[in-house]
Every structure is written in C-alpha cells, then in structure tokens.
Amino acid sequence: MKIICSRCKILLGEQEPFDNPAEIKAKCTDCITKEKEEASRFTPKPLPGQKQEITLENGLKGVLWVAENKKDKLLLGDLAVSGKKFFCTKSGREKFQEYLKSLKGEDVEVSLLHSMTVKLDPAQRGRKKKENPPKTEESKKNHSIDYNCTMRVPKYYVQLMFNDMAERMDKVITFLAKASYEAYEKDCQNTGKSLK
Ligand SMILES: [Zn+2]
Numbered sequence: 001m002k003i004i005c006s007r008c009k010i011l012l013g014e015q016e017p018f019d020n021p022a023e024i025k026a027k028c029t030d031c032i033t034k035e036k037e038e039a040s041r042f043t044p045k046p047l048p049g050q051k052q053e054i055t056l057e058n059g060l061k062g063v064l065w066v067a068e069n070k071k072d073k074l075l076l077g078d079l080a081v082s083g084k085k086f087f088c089t090k091s092g093r094e095k096f097q098e099y100l101k102s103l104k105g106e107d108v109e110v111s112l113l114h115s116m117t118v119k120l121d122p123a124q125r126g127r128k129k130k131e132n133p134p135k136t137e138e139s140k141k142n143h144s145i146d147y148n149c150t151m152r153v154p155k156y157y158v159q160l161m162f163n164d165m166a167e168r169m170d171k172v173i174t175f176l177a178k179a180s181y182e183a184y185e186k187d188c189q190n191t192g193k194s195l196k
Contacts, residue, residue: 007031045117045147054149062151064114073146077169079162080111080148088165096162100155107152110161114149 001020003012005028012026027035046052048066055061067073079086082103086096100108153161188194 005031007035045145048145056149056151060151060153062114062149064147064149067113067146067148072148074111074113074148076113077165077172078113079158079165081158082108086162088162088169090166090170093162093166097159100158103155107154108158109150109152110158111148111150112161112165114147116147117145 001015001017001022001024003015003024003026004010005012006025007027008031010028012028015024046064046066048068050065052064053061054064074080074085075087077088079088081096081099084099086092086099088096
C-alpha cells in the first residue's frame with residue numbers, strides 16, 4: 001500500500017501489504033506547514049477595543065489586542081512589564097532584573113508586539129489600478145495595525161523572555177552594523193575615498 005499526501009499527491013512511503021494497490025491518505029510536512037499558515041491567516045483578529053484570547057506556540061495563553069495609543073505601541077524587542085516598557089539588550093539586563101524583583105507577587109503581566117497587519121483599502125485589493133497615486137509614508141502609517149499580546153507569567157519566565165529577546169536584538173544590531181559598514185566600504189571603493 002502506498003502512503004500518499006492527500007494534498008500534493010507526493011509519495012510518502014509504502015506499507016505492507018506491498019502488493020495492495022490501495023492508497024493510504026496522509027499529509028506531508030510541507031503541506032501541514034502550508035495549511036497551518038493558511039489557517040492562521042484566517043484567524044479573526046480583534047478590532048480596536050476588543051480582546052481575543054490566543055494560545056501561543058509554547059502553549060501559553062495570552063490576550064491579543066490592538067495597540068491604539070502611542071504609549072501602548074511596542075517595538076520588536078520591547079517588553080512591557082506591569083505597564084513599564086523595556087527595550088531588551090544585554091546591557092539593560094540588571095536594571096530589568098531589579099525592576100522584576102521590586103514587583104509584588106510571583107506572576108507579572110507582560111506584553112509584547114505580537115504581529116502587525118497592513119489594512120488595504122477595498123479599492124486596492126486585487127488588481128492594481130495604475131491611476132492610484134503612490135501611497136505616502138503618512139497614509140501607510142495610518143493603515144498599519146499593531147497587535148500586542150499580553151499574558152500573566154511567572155517572573156522567572158519574563159526574565160527568560162528578556163534574555164532571549166536581548167540575544168536576538170544583539171544579533172540584529174550586529175548584523176545591521178556589519179551591513180552598514182559593508183555599504184560604507186563599498187561606497188568608499190566606488191568614490192575613491194579612503195576608509196576611516
Ligand atoms: Zn503534501
């Protein structure tokens with residue numbers, strides 16, 4: 001018997017009895033990933049002022065909400081703990097630890113930027129019309145929605161989140177610094193300037 005992916009029809013394997021031409025329907029990992037992505041695209045998102053419970057990949061439950069005010073907006077690399085915003089970097093770790101200790105209780109409320117979506121005008125969905133003026137930065141800003149996720153977790157877990165994010169942010173910063181240096185180097189080569 002042949003094991004076939006029911007979606008893309010790829011042959012995944014064979015199983016006894018081998019002389020039986022019947023097919024066993026299964027799903028390949030690629031198709032499972034694709035279906036998950038499709039499902040998440042259709043997950044209803046909360047509207048401004050609404051909250052929606054979600055379960056994160058690590059099994060934690062959180063609440064998804066729209067960051068409408070400037071004070072609620074978080075950047076990638078930000079954590080808001082009991083209302084105070086922190087940008088996660090290794091150098092800010094001790095200060096963050098002290099703040100965590102100063103909070104009462106075992107669990108604390110932590111928020112992070114969950115995702116962003118860009119709203120499209122109905123007229124701009126589907127085929128692009130040439131007469132549409134190009135979008136300005138200002139109108140783009142007004143059309144993006146930031147979703148924050150808030151959850152209550154033990155303090156030690158918040159510290160882990162901070163460390164993890166700090167590590168990622170340090171990598172991003174190193175990467176950006178390297179890229180900008182390389183661009184500078186190239187620029188110097190092109191213009192004949194000497195490297196500083
Ligand atoms: Zn497949």
